[in-house]
Amino acid sequence: MLNIPKNYGGYKGKLLRVDLTDSEITEEEISPEKMEKFVGGVGLGSSILREEIEDEVDAFAPENRLIFFTGPFAGTKVPGSGTYSVVTKGPLTEMFGGAQANGWFGARMKFAGYDGIVFHGKASELSYVLVTDEDVQIKTDPELAGKDTYETQEYLKEKLAMPKSSVACIGPAGENEVRFANIASDGGHFASTNGIGAVMGSKNLKAVVVAGDEGVPVANEERFDELAKEWQKEVNETLMGATVSQYGTNGFFSAAAETGWLPVKNLTTDIFEKHPEFNGDSLREKLDLDRTPCHACPLEHCNEVQLKEGRHEGLKTDEPEYEGMAAFGPLIGNDDYTEAIYLNDLNDRLGMDLKEMGFTLSLILECVENGVLDEEDLDGLDLDWGDIDGVEKLMKNIAHREGVGDMLAEGVYRTAKNFGEDALDKAVYTHEGIAPHIHDPRGLWGYLFGQTISNMGSIEGFSPAELVPQPDLGMDEPVEKYKDPYELVEAQGEMAKKYYFVDNLGTCFFTSVDLSLMTEALEALTGMEYSKEEALKQGHRTMTSSRLLNISQGWSKEEDKASERLLEPCPDGPNEGVSIREDIDEMVDYHYRRMGWDEKGHPKKETLKELGLD
Secondary structure, eight states: OOOOOTTOOSOOOEEEEEETTTTEEEEEEOOHHHHHHHOSHHHHHHHHHHHHSOTTOOTTSTTSOEEEEOOTTTTSSSTTTTOEEEEEEOTTTSSEEEEEEOSSHHHHHHHTTOSEEEEESOOSSOEEEEEESSOEEEEEOGGGTTOOHHHHHHHHHHHHTOTTOEEEEOOHHHHTTOTTBOEEETTTEEEOGGGHHHHHHHTTEEEEEEEOOOOOOOSSHHHHHHHHHHHHHHHTTSHHHHHHHHHOGGGGHHHHHHHTOSOBGGGTBOOOTTHHHHSHHHHHHTEEEEEOOOTTOOSOOOEEEEEOSSTTTTOEEEOOOHHHHHHTTGGGTOOOHHHHHHHHHHHHHHTBOHHHHHHHHHHHHHHHHTTSSOGGGGTTOOOOTTOHHHHHHHHHHHHHTOTTHHHHTTOHHHHHHHHOHHHHHHOOOBTTTBOOOSSOGGGOHHHHHHHHTOSSSSOTTSSOTTTOOBGGGTBSSOOOTTTOHHHHHHHHHHHHHHHHHHHTTTOOGGGOOOHHHHHHHHHHHHOOOOOHHHHHHHHHHHHHHHHHHHHHTTOOGGGSOBOHHHHSOOOSGGGTTOOOTTTHHHHHHHHHHHHTBOTTSOBOHHHHHHTTOO
16 A cells, blocks of 8 residues: 555545556556545546646547546445546547446445546557456457447456456447447446547547455544444435435436426427326336445435336346436437337447437437438438437447448537538537537526536536525525526536535435535545535635636637527427526626636636635
């Protein structure tokens, strides 16, 4: 072990560096000062990325870094502590890409003795890296080529005779550098945002396997055990915890439909009458379930399911999340839940971000309906809303970059731009390069604003302030819709600070509890002094560090924007006529002022000094 200060818990203090070009493996110490400043996860990963990549480096260049990082809670008794983060320069926006995945990988990486792994260079052949508490090896295996994400995980576990390992891997889409390829681990857990799987593929890195038996040091074991038990109990009582445990995230499906934020037919309508069949209570009654929990998680959120009806009867797969069911259901005009589960499974196996896939498919289907595209543009495919066979063919072509799939593999924005202004007006994206979460955010301004100002592609603040109260931030009730955009900016900004901090901890968002409990547990774990105020400051620091990274890569204020379709009024449903168009620019400017950034969105010198980033 490296020299970590006495009673300093939660960390191994080691960073593994893998140079794939020269097949060199080295270890480095992570300084306690850096741990205190950036905590872990996205924070530590983005700070290393900012220090090491050159200005405006190409996302697919060997010099780009692909960084896996745990947080201090990873591998402990805290619920959902198998989470890990992946950060890189993402190929969709050519800016910072940060994503999290749950399961066991983060815990097992810690058990192998490392807080983080930095990959750079490019292997000469398709390779995987094996990381254990005894050894680290770079291995080649031509048999991995073309395997899907589930096949890759099963193949490597069997080949290595390591059933209790975790495998993070790419599918065919990552190998073919589809700009929205993702990284899969522990079955159907995915780190997806901003094409991080495409960067992994550009390095000829098919998979990372981690396993080990090293424990996680704890500064105050008795107190930490008490707080971990309290956390385990409290998470079951939160709205998120209770809902996903009983119904999965599809427990929110009908609520989304009834409040007008379910995306239907590329946002051309907000009405989907079949939503009860997709809702979690109905869905789980129609499926055979087998619980597959994440590390230390008490929730019954994750399950393997088996279809009992439809033309894919017998299919076994991970239970789809709400976004998967929405993407392959109403968004593409499909009202058969069994087909939505099938397409979700196909997408997972191919290894693609369902957000970008969903809005790319829905764009194409709307363009066909309106005569912007025809069979000649789509390799002879005669598509229509709900055409499952046609969509399946298109998805496979995208993953393998075959025919028109080669163009669609560039993502929503680039695809629309290539097809012309009519397609661009219909495209759903932000930042000139990335699709939002699978919602209709036009009536949910917290989501739309949070996506517009995002530094890493996913929403700043994770949840919309109009739906979710945050008592630990002084918000006992959700923000009233459409009443005061400035109040919404303030609430969403504070939530962004909180969840940047949470992203650094190595825990699942669904198991988040009151900040006071999380910081008290962090203090008992690490031996560092922590408070709610310091947690919010740390989140602000990570947010600002991420903004500095983007500025170094050529970001400008003009990219904090939403597409024309997202600025249009809602066409029907509960939010008919609502549009953020007149308010969004001033909301962005106000957010900059609150964060201590100038009118261009650049952090001011005094802000950098206050946050310790000067």
